[in-house]
Amino acid sequence: MKKFISFLLLSFVVYALQAQIKDPVKFKTELNTLSDTEAEIVFTATIDNGWHVYSTELGDGGPISATFNVDKKSGLELAGKLKPVGKEVATFDKLFEMKVRYFENTAKFIQKVKLTGGAYEIEGYLEYGACDDESCLPPTEVPFKFSGVTKAGNAAAVKTEQPEKKEPEKKEEPAPAPAEVKDSAAMMELVPATPADAATDIQPAVASSELWKPVISDLQALGEEHGQEDMSWIYIFITGFLGGLIALFTPCVWPIIPMTVSFFLKRSKDKKKGIRDAWTYGASIVVIYVVLGLAITLIFGASALNALSTNAIFNILFFLMLVIFAASFFGAFEIRLPSKWGNAVDSKAESTTGLLSIFLMAFTLSLVSFSCTGPIIGFLLVQVSTTGSVVAPAIGMLGFAIALALPFTLFALFPSWLKSMPKSGGWMNVIKVTLGFLELAFALKFLSVADLAYGWRLLDRETFLALWIVIFALLGFYLLGKIKFPHDDDDNKVGVSRFFMALISLAFAVYMVPGLWGAPLKAVSAFAPPMQTQDFNLYKNDVHAKFDDYDLGMEYARLNGKPVMLDFTGYGCVNCRKMEAAVWTDPKVSDLINNDYVLITLYVDNKTPLTETVKIVENGTERTLRTVGDKWSYLQRVKFGANAQPFYVLLDNQGKPLNKSYAYNEDIPKYIEFLQTGLENYKKGK
Incomplete structure (x- = not known):
């Protein structure tokens, strides 16, 4: 019991310090009886400005779809699938190369159920994904529990019972893993999820682990990103x-x-x-x-x-x-x-x-x-x-x-x-024609978006780059006077400024040539199609995580005397992919991560199920742990006081922070400074 009280006090402190926790979506859940034999469970969300909640059935390889999940039920049957209601925004996501649908400001999901007569009970959760322009939340759950009695043909006596009024799922946090992981597939020592446990002293499985202790105040002392x-x-x-x-x-x-x-x-x-x-x-x-x-x-x-x-x-x-x-x-x-x-x-x-x-x-x-x-x-x-x-x-x-x-x-x-x-005079026509070449180049950027939407595969990355190389080479030759258009004068002289403009254009065309074989070309990464459309890629300067398990990665770092870089990410995280493509491919960045750190990548939307569900108490509220992703989401929240991705933090091999955390920012020198500062602090503390 003392351990339970200590954990509640610790949870309260953590909750008070969680300045980085984002809580942009708030759900209300209710059960409406439509007739003696039919009812509906309604989930209504209020969404903060700038955020959006994804709709249902978006398909594999995309963001987190809204899903209806049942843990137990009796006296009723599901009628149909979870139905999104309201004004959906449908658009093409260039990173996922697929169409997505989402809600802004408000969202509503309805699941109809058929009452079979007599007593009924249903318990489960709605899972959804939410993002803004810079970050995404991990898969979040909205728990529900309803029960009552109904008789076919008679008035229904209904009792609706919801889990205590909670803030959105974001706070639904999974329990952490134990310091010693016996089975890396299970990821933790499991606590039985029984009603008795929920009513008594449920404790997180890693309550005694030093590696899982909160370091929120340490990060605040180092200074957080804004x-x-x-x-x-x-x-x-x-x-x-x-x-x-x-x-x-x-x-x-x-x-x-x-x-x-x-x-x-x-x-x-x-x-x-x-x-x-x-x-x-x-x-x-x-x-x-x-x-x-x-x-x-x-x-x-x-x-x-x-x-x-x-x-x-x-x-x-x-x-x-x-x-x-x-x-x-x-x-x-x-x-x-x-x-x-x-x-x-x-x-x-x-x-x-x-x-x-x-x-x-x-x-x-x-x-x-x-x-x-x-x-x-x-x-x-x-x-x-x-x-x-x-x-x-x-x-x-x-x-x-x-x-x-x-x-x-x-x-x-x-x-x-x-x-x-x-x-x-003639110099103005030169500027006008130069703008024509630039407009032609930028036009291909817009055609590329449509090409990805319809799957034409007309503008794969190397095709796009080949066209840009030709356009800027032709612009260079025009500026040198080798190409003439109808309104150009016959003066064959090339001024100094015009010569330097031609030099820049031709040099840019040459710069893009290695991209035909897979070079990242950061200068045009915002315009060119994604690297996965490249058919022929010889560029191998990639960064790969050594571990996808926190406890095992920390043990490896301890045995090898290296600091750790934690990468909290998600399969559906758009800006995570941007950081990996634009920043991690830098030679200095990849060298620091690959050689000086133990990189541990933790996917908060990893759907690998745990061997058993686990109920834990977080911030005084009972939560349910179901997947490996839930575990890493809980780690990010309870230890670092954050819940958005991408999120990078540098640790010594005892779990203490070496620098302030880093979120989405494609400034490569700043990222290098972030890594080098952590490395210097690690060497000082040894």
Whole structure:
């Protein structure tokens, strides 16, 4: 009994310190009687913003599907399968190469049962998977227990009995494994799961194990990782700003700058008023594009934009749009909005005065520059839509608009700069054709998503890379003057800047050549199809775990005098695969992991059953352990106070942390520093 009380106190302390535990889904369970012979068990979830819960029957090789599981039942039979109810989001997942379905904000699952008469009882659990854009929770269980009495043809006397009101399954934690594992298949010494045990002093099987003791406070003292949301917003802004700078140098925008600034300066005898008008013009450009970004989000919704960005049909249409714009930039034809639109707005600007006329002039610029800015804005919005943020498109458009408006205000402040401004000419057509090549390259990225969705296998990784190699090689030859398009002049001279641009393009084409044989090519990993589509791969710089069992791996590390790297992962963890492909393939990272650490990879969604189910008490609540994955999930929660993957932690061979934990972040130097710091701390402590 003393051990039981000690464990409850320890559990309370752990619960208080679990700052990293994520609890984004809360389920309510109820049994509704539909008639004397029929009832339904309803699971209703409230889902935090940014998270989603996967639907039923997604198939093998994908994320965790919602499933209905029965431990025992009597007096009733299941009627049909678990049914998802509500608005599902269906999209193609590029990592799993399959279509998935999930719920956002709310979810409901219904299992119908047939009452056979008399007393009935059913006990079991709903299992589900939940993810956000950065991490996934381990398979989580929602327990239920209902009983009552019914008579066919008479009114039902029903008693519904639920396990104590608990927070979502995330807290449903399996029991840990013992320090000494007699059978690695069983993974732990089992405690019988009997009702008597549940009512008395159930203890975790590894209560005495030093290796399983919580180290949450130690990790907090070392400093934990935080989200990268602020950095991602800065990245979105910078991306938009760079897009605006590119748009500046197109034939649709650059020639308008001196004419517009001169107009404002000559429009008024008061120079200060002319400068103020130019500032107003620039601010109007910013307002127009930011409003456009917000309008797109409000019309479609952040989650719809995210789903749209991975939709196969949308990607085919965007691919065709970019190819058409590229052909236009090459000189095949010219794309313009109807001239009457621009003329109507322009004439309205001339007939009005004050701020409204300036705003209408800015709107005219937006219309007449569409053929050059449209592809850039479209590509920007597609990229930022994957963040699922309501404000991300507006932030991207803010950066784009500031870059576009900047020269109008600067030249208004310093009119003498207008004289040194490069005149429009052949160099602008070079920029336009260069954009055409880039649009053609990016178009293949969108076609690749559709290709994966329909299983055409037209754009396997080596085919995609071969096309990119040809495109960037042709761009290099064009910049050197070896290829001519209809609007190019006959000047055969190649300027210094143009020469260096050609050098960069040709070097990039050569850089991609080893990718045809399996080299990772981190610079293009975000665009190229996944490595598993590569038919011919000679690259073998992979990282493989030495153990998938915590206790056995720790014993090996102790006997060999090495520190340990724990990798909490999942078969359905998207960002885990990203880290393995983008970070672990780095030679320095793979060398450190393979040679200096004992890597133990623990899959929290491992469905290998234990020889017996185990009921344990965690945070004062009874939980049930059923699978090996449950065990590793419990280890992550009780020892490290976290429940999301990927999650990396460095330990000495006594189970003490050597550095702060590391979550999803593809910064390779930072990951190397994380590993090296742990190694240095291990050597100091020996």
